[in-house]
Amino acid sequence: MPAPAAARQAARKPIALSVEDALSRTQLSPYWLDNPAQPPAEPKLTRDTAADLLIVGGGFTGLWAAVQAKEQMPELDVVVIEAGRVAHGASGRAGGIISTSVMHGLPNAVRVFPNDIAQLEEFGHRNLDGFEETLKRYGIDADIEWNGEMTVAVDPDHVEHLRADYDLHKQHGHDVVLLGEQATREQLDSPLFAGALWSRNRSGIVHPAKLAWGLKRAALTLGVRLYEHTALMSVKDEGETVFVKTRDGSVRAPRVLFGSGTAKVGIADINRRVLQVRDHVLATEPLTEEQLARIGWKNRQGIYDTRTQLNYFRLTKNNNIIFGGLVSYHFDGDPNPARDGKPETYYRLAEAFYKTFPQLCDVRFSHAWGGPIDYCSRGSVFAKRYLGGKGVFVAGYTGFGVAASRFGAFMGLNILFGRNSPEQALDIAKLSPTYIPPEPVRWLAAKVTFHAFDGADAEGGWKRAWINGIKAMGFPM
Ligand SMILES: Cc1cc2nc3c(=O)[nH]c(=O)nc-3n(C[C@H](O)[C@H](O)[C@H](O)COP(=O)(O)OP(=O)(O)OC[C@H]3O[C@@H](n4cnc5c(N)ncnc54)[C@H](O)[C@@H]3O)c2cc1C
Structure with a gap:
């Protein structure tokens, strides 16, 4: 006897993992470097x-x-x-x-x-x-897909900014489309997305x-x-x-x-x-066809969202999702990658992932890593x-x-x-970029700025004012 529709629905509902569980088998190294195609190192210079x-x-x-x-x-x-x-x-x-x-x-x-x-x-x-x-x-095979890049508005208020960007890109001859909420979710489904600007102009993923x-x-x-x-x-x-x-x-x-x-x-x-800012990234395990179908993403664009604390995401050839974007700053730009190992960073990133794609609540993360951003x-x-x-x-x-x-x-x-x-x-x-104030002003300003990033979109107030102040001084946010 066929199961009633409600039972079939329930049977299909994925079982949500806790963030701890989803990160429990994650290795702290870049997904991209965990690949047998990595060539042997060339010898060091000894003369x-x-x-x-x-x-x-x-x-x-x-x-x-x-x-x-x-x-x-x-x-x-x-x-x-x-x-x-x-x-x-x-x-x-x-x-x-x-x-x-x-x-x-x-x-x-x-x-x-x-x-x-x-x-x-x-x-x-x-x-x-x-x-x-x-x-x-x-003959360099780097898994390139020329499907464009898409900026998704995660707040209805951000759709206006996308419209302005759309006009600008159109003025300069770009092949762009502005998508409403439903059309965006047909490209890539997230309850957060209120619209998108899809630039199909020779951009993509590698x-x-x-x-x-x-x-x-x-x-x-x-x-x-x-x-x-x-x-x-x-x-x-x-x-x-x-x-x-x-x-x-x-x-x-x-x-x-x-x-x-x-x-x-x-x-x-x-x-x-x-100055060196550290940015952080998670890779999921490869999605199954069924998991991928839950979010669509048939056109496999590279995606940025419009949060102040921006997230970006894309698929790999094997359908892992690469989900990045949580910045931090270490005093004097300390480049030691061991500083990237803080578990709370990846917990927060994983939470942002599940908020963006609640349909993928059963997906685990295979890799987590940080890397240097050369900010000027x-x-x-x-x-x-x-x-x-x-x-x-x-x-x-x-x-x-x-x-x-x-x-x-x-x-x-x-x-x-x-x-x-x-x-x-x-x-x-x-011309060259302007000077950035030295330590300890750098460290202090970075700490306050990244703290402001966290609540600027939802809370506004001093956080928004601080970010606008930094922008007015000529520093991109
Ligand atoms: C997490 C993250 C996500 C990013 N995502 C994107 C993206 O989606 N799209 C995009 O366009 N860009 C992205 N970027 C930026 C992009 O990766 C960089 O702009 C680009 O890789 C810079 O290349 P580079 O050769 O200048 O620097 P690097 O790749 O950092 O190379 C510099 C090299 O110099 C070497 N070096 C340093 N000091 C010395 C020394 N004393 N002697 C000898 N060698 C030395 C280092 O070991 C290093 O290998 C991202 C960056 C990060 C960190």
């Missing part, structure tokens, strides 16, 4: 050597710089030194949502360089062309570690000398050349590109302009000369560097080699 170009850092910036430098000047002897392993910095810890913009999105471009929007948009498009062509040229490993292989194929587990210990301007000491060797080069993110590399000015007042990449012009530092992506790092490396190389390329005429290449 004194010289090169035409030294690149410090084996993340996206350093790897894109190495590949582009060798493609542009095959005769160049290029050395890359990486303190740990390729992709173990921000690059292998990212959400992996690809944006067309090199400016952390069009609204940020309007905020920072309102007179150069057309050119900045063009750089973004050309950057993605180059990005795609490079992956094809070297496996960030596979991308970095593919770029590493391309660089090696082109003849780049890469040394892993080789940290820069000190840097000295020798006039004609720069001398970089590593633990067991040294590199002397007339040109150095620093793709070292927020790490301290002996140039104090860098850390006055960039521009909210997007800059390249600045040091060491009498023999060194150029490239960073500042503020959480949006998966594709923009290719452009950052391109702009950095153009400055380093004195080329007259179009971006060099614009403020993006000529």
Whole structure:
């Protein structure tokens, strides 16, 4: 005898896990790096050597710089030194949502360089062309899906902001659609979503570690000398050349590109302009077809929500959900990843996940990790000369560097080699982000700001006023 409809419904209802249970088997390491495709580390540098170009850092910036430098000047002897392993910095810890913009999105471009929007948009498009062509040229399989990025309003009041963003994107020729509540929930179902802006303009998702490993292989194929587990210990301007000491060797080069993110590399000015915020991420276990059907997501977009304490999420090739976005700051930007291990961080993130997707109350988390965000007042990449012009530092992506790092490396190389390329005429290449106050003001301001993030949307009051004050001082939130 068939079960009555109510009984069938009850039988199908998933059994909710407690957050403790859902996190009980979670390993504290990036999902992306837990992959047999990870190549073996290259040997460390154990002697004194010289090169035409030294690149410090084996993340996206350093790897894109190495590949582009060798493609542009095959005769160049290029050395890359990486303190740990390729992709173990921000690059292998990212959400992996690809944006067309090199400016952390069009609204940020309007905020920072309102007179150069057309050119900045063009750089973004050309950057993605180059990005795609490079992956094809070297056969890099990084699980890319070009399904766009979608910003979802988690409060009916936020729909107005999306409408303004929609108009802006339309004005600049983007393929965007504004979705009402029902249409949004047909794309991806959450009781929180009140509307969405879906930008289908050449954005999507990528496996960030596979991308970095593919770029590493391309660089090696082109003849780049890469040394892993080789940290820069000190840097000295020798006039004609720069001398970089590593633990067991040294590199002397007339040109150095620093793709070292927020790490301290002996140039104090860098850390006055960039600060390290830690961002945190959870990966679920792979969803079954039935679990995936509960939320829809057939178009598999990369998603951001409109919370002040923003969450972003996407699917992997195996249908794990990557769910990120809970920021913290450690005094003096302490980069020790052990600081990312606080259980309460992931409890809070898991709670945000279940609030967003209550239908997935039976889903567990396999991985949890944190990573460095190179925050700067521009909210997007800059390249600045040091060491009498023999060194150029490239960073500042503020959480949006998966594709923009290719452009950052391109702009950095153009400055380093004195080329007259179009971006060099614009403020993006000529200006640098403003100073961020030093410690302990940094730490205090970060603590108050992140505390304000937590209640700003629901409570408003002083929290909203504080965030608006920081924004008015020119710092992106
Ligand atoms: C949790 C998280 C989520 C993110 N999500 C997204 C996203 O969805 N989309 C997006 O576009 N961006 C995202 N980002 C940002 C993106 O990952 C970064 O902008 C990008 O990876 C920066 O690349 P990078 O090469 O400049 O820095 P890194 O990848 O950090 O590389 C810097 C490298 O320099 C090395 N290094 C440091 N000091 C030294 C030294 N002294 N000697 C030698 N080597 C040194 C480090 O070991 C490191 O490998 C995210 C970042 C994080 C942390």
